[in-house]
Amino acid sequence: MTMTNSASPPRWQDFLLTAVAPAIWGSTYIVTSELLPPERPFTAALIRVLPAGLLLILITRQKPESQHWIRLLILSALNIGAFQALLFVAAYRLPGGLAAVLGAIQPLLVMALAWLVDGRSPARTALIAALAGVLGMAMLLISPQTVFEPIGILAALLGAACTAAGVWLTRRWQLPLPVLALTGWQLFLGGLMLAPLALLVDAPLPRLTLPQFAGYAYLCLAGALLSYVLWFRGIERLSSVAVTSLGLLSPLTAVILGWVFLAQSITGIAFAGLAIALVSILVVQWTSARPG
Numbered sequence: 001m002t003m004t005n006s007a008s009p010p011r012w013q014d015f016l017l018t019a020v021a022p023a024i025w026g027s028t029y030i031v032t033s034e035l036l037p038p039e040r041p042f043t044a045a046l047i048r049v050l051p052a053g054l055l056l057i058l059i060t061r062q063k064p065e066s067q068h069w070i071r072l073l074i075l076s077a078l079n080i081g082a083f084q085a086l087l088f089v090a091a092y093r094l095p096g097g098l099a100a101v102l103g104a105i106q107p108l109l110v111m112a113l114a115w116l117v118d119g120r121s122p123a124r125t126a127l128i129a130a131l132a133g134v135l136g137m138a139m140l141l142i143s144p145q146t147v148f149e150p151i152g153i154l155a156a157l158l159g160a161a162c163t164a165a166g167v168w169l170t171r172r173w174q175l176p177l178p179v180l181a182l183t184g185w186q187l188f189l190g191g192l193m194l195a196p197l198a199l200l201v202d203a204p205l206p207r208l209t210l211p212q213f214a215g216y217a218y219l220c221l222a223g224a225l226l227s228y229v230l231w232f233r234g235i236e237r238l239s240s241v242a243v244t245s246l247g248l249l250s251p252l253t254a255v256i257l258g259w260v261f262l263a264q265s266i267t268g269i270a271f272a273g274l275a276i277a278l279v280s281i282l283v284v285q286w287t288s289a290r291p292g
Contacts (some may be wrong), residue, residue: 017233048084052220053190056180057188059184081192107284132279139276
């Protein structure tokens with residue numbers, strides 16, 4: 001199965017499987033804050049992606065053609081290297097919900113890229129739904145008690161921009177590799193980019209406890225290997241806007257997990273924001289699935 005355009009319309013199974021990835025990523029914040037050793041964002045990113053990428057490369061045993069290496073390196077930097085580094089910087093510095101909510105701008109960034117570069121005006125329904133998703137996320141999380149840590153905010157915004165550009169370019173370039181091989185090479189190359197940061201900036205890992213080891217294993221196997229395979233599979237089958245709109249499930253998952261496990265409250269206007277965000281996701285998917 002290679003990264004090629006499909007003439008058939010996307011199926012709801014494709015939306016649901018792709019949605020698993022951001023739902024898993026939404027758990028990154030609670031795993032980081034509750035299980036991982038403190039102040040080691042680049043080490044967490046490295047352990048998350050490099051072993052998963054190496055495992056997929058060993059399983060698939062397929063190399064990209066020489067003319068595709070430059071594009072593959074760019075995609076690896078945007079989708080994995082830069083994004084994972086920024087993600088964990090934000091995860092260590094911000095509450096999980098706030099760190100994830102800034103990713104709500106991703107569909108708008110993809111629409112802007114398609115409009116400015118490809119000359120495609122965004123569908124009005126999808127644009128309104130994406131704006132509603134941002135509003136819903138703001139209603140869900142922004143309050144007078146919210147702590148705005150500048151470095152964490154900047155990292156979260158830059159991470160959202162990297163993801164939007166990575167999704168758009170992945171869909172635009174359609175590298176001729178099976179999904180598993182494409183995922184493996186991006187995870188592996190992105191991990192190599194993270195290695196110098198982890199070695200030079202982060203403190204060495206202490207002797208890991210069982211919960212810390214389990215946290216790293218979860219981030220690698222579920223948060224990278226499984227989720228990125230489903231994510232790149234979704235990019236192959238869905239529009240870029242549809243894929244990035246599913247990213248709203250990440251902050252929703254983060255908020256729900258904080259509510260369930262950390263006794264964080266969700267009341268009043270927050271429930272309205274939750275409903276608006278969910279409806280916006282469904283509207284964008286419905287719009288994307290319509291013929292033509």
